[in-house]
Amino acid sequence: xGQAAGGISPLAPKTTPSLSPVAGxxxxxxxxxxxxxxxxxxxxxxxxxxxxxxxxxxRSKCPSAPVEWCREKLRRGKARALVVNSGNxxxxxxxxxxxxxxxxxxxxxxxxxxxxxxxxxxxxxxxGEPLDASKFxxxxxxxxxxxxxxxxxxxxxxxxTTDTFPKLAGATVKLGKAQVRINGFAKGAGMIAPDMATMLxxxxxxxxIVAPVLRDLLKSxxxxxxxxVTVDGDTSTSDTLLFFATGAAVKNGAPKITRANDxxxxxxxxxxxxxxADLSEQIARDGEGARKLVRIHVKGATSKQSAxxxxxxxxxxxxxxxxxxGEDANWxxxxxAVGKAGEPASRDKLAIWFGDIRVAANGERDPNYNEAKAxxxxxxxxxxxxxxxxxxxxxxxxxxxxLTKEYVAINGDYRS
Amino acid sequence: xGQAAGGISPLAPKTTPSLSPVAGxxxxxxxxxxxxxxxxxxxxxxxxxxxxxxxxxxRSKCPSAPVEWCREKLRRGKARALVVNSGNxxxxxxxxxxxxxxxxxxxxxxxxxxxxxxxxxxxxxxxGEPLDASKFxxxxxxxxxxxxxxxxxxxxxxxxTTDTFPKLAGATVKLGKAQVRINGFAKGAGMIAPDMATMLxxxxxxxxIVAPVLRDLLKSxxxxxxxxVTVDGDTSTSDTLLFFATGAAVKNGAPKITRANDxxxxxxxxxxxxxxADLSEQIARDGEGARKLVRIHVKGATSKQSAxxxxxxxxxxxxxxxxxxGEDANWxxxxxAVGKAGEPASRDKLAIWFGDIRVAANGERDPNYNEAKAxxxxxxxxxxxxxxxxxxxxxxxxxxxxLTKEYVAINGDYRS
Numbered sequence: 001x002g003q004a005a006g007g008i009s010p011l012a013p014k015t016t017p018s019l020s021p022v023a024g025x026x027x028x029x030x031x032x033x034x035x036x037x038x039x040x041x042x043x044x045x046x047x048x049x050x051x052x053x054x055x056x057x058x059r060s061k062c063p064s065a066p067v068e069w070c071r072e073k074l075r076r077g078k079a080r081a082l083v084v085n086s087g088n089x090x091x092x093x094x095x096x097x098x099x100x101x102x103x104x105x106x107x108x109x110x111x112x113x114x115x116x117x118x119x120x121x122x123x124x125x126x127x128g129e130p131l132d133a134s135k136f137x138x139x140x141x142x143x144x145x146x147x148x149x150x151x152x153x154x155x156x157x158x159x160x161t162t163d164t165f166p167k168l169a170g171a172t173v174k175l176g177k178a179q180v181r182i183n184g185f186a187k188g189a190g191m192i193a194p195d196m197a198t199m200l201x202x203x204x205x206x207x208x209i210v211a212p213v214l215r216d217l218l219k220s221x222x223x224x225x226x227x228x229v230t231v232d233g234d235t236s237t238s239d240t241l242l243f244f245a246t247g248a249a250v251k252n253g254a255p256k257i258t259r260a261n262d263x264x265x266x267x268x269x270x271x272x273x274x275x276x277a278d279l280s281e282q283i284a285r286d287g288e289g290a291r292k293l294v295r296i297h298v299k300g301a302t303s304k305q306s307a308x309x310x311x312x313x314x315x316x317x318x319x320x321x322x323x324x325x326g327e328d329a330n331w332x333x334x335x336x337a338v339g340k341a342g343e344p345a346s347r348d349k350l351a352i353w354f355g356d357i358r359v360a361a362n363g364e365r366d367p368n369y370n371e372a373k374a375x376x377x378x379x380x381x382x383x384x385x386x387x388x389x390x391x392x393x394x395x396x397x398x399x400x401x402x403l404t405k406e407y408v409a410i411n412g413d414y415r416s
Numbered sequence: 417x418g419q420a421a422g423g424i425s426p427l428a429p430k431t432t433p434s435l436s437p438v439a440g441x442x443x444x445x446x447x448x449x450x451x452x453x454x455x456x457x458x459x460x461x462x463x464x465x466x467x468x469x470x471x472x473x474x475r476s477k478c479p480s481a482p483v484e485w486c487r488e489k490l491r492r493g494k495a496r497a498l499v500v501n502s503g504n505x506x507x508x509x510x511x512x513x514x515x516x517x518x519x520x521x522x523x524x525x526x527x528x529x530x531x532x533x534x535x536x537x538x539x540x541x542x543x544g545e546p547l548d549a550s551k552f553x554x555x556x557x558x559x560x561x562x563x564x565x566x567x568x569x570x571x572x573x574x575x576x577t578t579d580t581f582p583k584l585a586g587a588t589v590k591l592g593k594a595q596v597r598i599n600g601f602a603k604g605a606g607m608i609a610p611d612m613a614t615m616l617x618x619x620x621x622x623x624x625i626v627a628p629v630l631r632d633l634l635k636s637x638x639x640x641x642x643x644x645v646t647v648d649g650d651t652s653t654s655d656t657l658l659f660f661a662t663g664a665a666v667k668n669g670a671p672k673i674t675r676a677n678d679x680x681x682x683x684x685x686x687x688x689x690x691x692x693a694d695l696s697e698q699i700a701r702d703g704e705g706a707r708k709l710v711r712i713h714v715k716g717a718t719s720k721q722s723a724x725x726x727x728x729x730x731x732x733x734x735x736x737x738x739x740x741x742g743e744d745a746n747w748x749x750x751x752x753a754v755g756k757a758g759e760p761a762s763r764d765k766l767a768i769w770f771g772d773i774r775v776a777a778n779g780e781r782d783p784n785y786n787e788a789k790a791x792x793x794x795x796x797x798x799x800x801x802x803x804x805x806x807x808x809x810x811x812x813x814x815x816x817x818x819l820t821k822e823y824v825a826i827n828g829d830y831r832s
Contacts, residue, residue: 059756059758060752061755061757061759061762062755062766063755063763089748092748092780093781094764094778095780096780126748127749127752128747129748129781190735232735233732233733234733234735234749234752235752236752237751237752317649317650318648318649318650318734318819319650322823322827323827325824325828326827331544332507332543332544333650335478335508335544336476336478336650336651339474339476339477339653340477341477342477344477345478346477347477347479350478360508360544362510363508363510364509364510364513365508365509403824404824404828405821405825407734407824408741408819408821411738411739412739412741412742412744
């Protein structure tokens, strides 16, 4: 990830949501001088006793120290605090990295009045630079004292690196007879690819849900949201999605959820999906240098998995992405990307649409193809690209963005 | 592929080789007006009776009509002519595309005085536009009349699209008691990725080698040459490598080779490897927008195949490629690319070098790391990047180039 080139993404949502509190969650931010002085670079979230947690982390074979820390602590499923810093990923930092993670958790535990095992960590920024956790000393305690229930926007801003806008989403949903709240925020703009398709995302609810059920909810909803977004096909060492449930809504009559198949969970699951989908779409909308959001829909594949692979082959093709940046309805490159995916495809059955315009059918250019019409469509901010393989019922969707000169500028000038 | 942005690649070889003839091969070029008027866009090669042929074609599931034509004719292994056109790939052109390929072969057969089954075809250019083969009518006969043994540079130029320089390589080698010749030329600058890692390459020898042995030679030498080059990870629908052996050297006492394990083939095989490696390196040196050649060497992997996958993950990572474009020794992104490859890797054993400078060891920054020294190294035209996984004896090398704003410009402005 590089530094923001200035200016908010033209694809940013028109408004930033103002989130209501989640009972049992308090937030605070501060400046620890991790990479730059006087810049907000640390977030502390404090949770009521009894909070459960589940998470999904990067599939990288070279995970960061905070990712390893979280994986271990997720087994217990109990959380009292979350510390996120930007500026340094504490990744590829060896034994020292593990010590710094441990020390950060110790400082946070002191500030939160809990055990280090109940502290969750996430870091984003440069890979390979040693992190000096002593910079958190004093800072975490100071900000803990002023943590409050309304700091959602500040929290989302504190974890940004190359992001050009803060990413927040929330929902209120009925659980049993009570209203519960789900809030989330995320960051990520480059080094974004499944799986996980985000740098960092944190979701919070006041519902009371045991950790195994939280895990099940995340597992079932992340596949078509965060794992269906790619900016550049590069997977971070630090990707972390954590989902915290404080249980505070029990005071308002919310039930305690202990089974994944609880019929009362249906609306909650749907609301969670909406929040995750909203956050992950915001990540694609803030892809480094992006000027167009691209929604890829593959149908008629032999399976959903095959459709996903073909969709990702299209989404990660530099030639498809640069054509879209150039507002060129170059469907020949879509054929190329389908062909290189290695999945079952029958050239002479293939059909392709840009928006509602069918550009190719039965393995050749659509007889009614109209270049002017297709080119006009490409001027839109949001491009819908549909491929029908006409082989089976496998179907899937992924989100991506175009590849512009700004992506190269942002990522070619970093660290120098 | 887009249009050349003007200017020869700074990585182009200092000199263009002047190739001696290959007995039994005559070449001619002409302008058929395929895409542009008055532009050389067709190459005709004529071979002596008795010429054998072997080939390797794209693994795309959506191959072009000429690729399908060649695959079928390669079974017979006999060649009298080769027609290559630039400007239109005749790919994704349906039944009409097959008819146009057939008609091209018919016209070439008439010009060469052979059967259509002995004509090989290759096309490069836009995908999805119908090719009008009637444009070859008259042109092929006219240029056949002036075909000669010395037109190697013209031939290499005729097949260029976004290439900024013609790509030629040759060798003279002893086979039995005679000297035989191997000449080759290639084109390709974008949509380059294994397998095949080229758009088009043609290699010719006057040695007498039966088709099955030619196939064996290609198969064993292509893996570490053309298949070890990637520009953008995008695989073309049209990739074709053809290897023709006229047998004319028999007149000079060369033996007829009928067995792949013929001990006399050792030097020939080595010379063929050199020619293929030279041509494939030239393709990486002419990668669209490239300013740096990147040689990636992965060792200590669990197998050669695993090393290849990790090397390709690094070579195709937009974040690694943009960092190199920015002359940034950002080895953290190399860690990222190793981690995302999905191959066995142990983070805390990993070591990374830029040139001779070890930047990381044992899973963290090298204790002697010197940013200024590493940054100075990145100013070179050729960047050597070595990763040691320290897990086994698997080792492999791939070639690529950096990712610059010019790549985006070249590919974002095509067709518009």
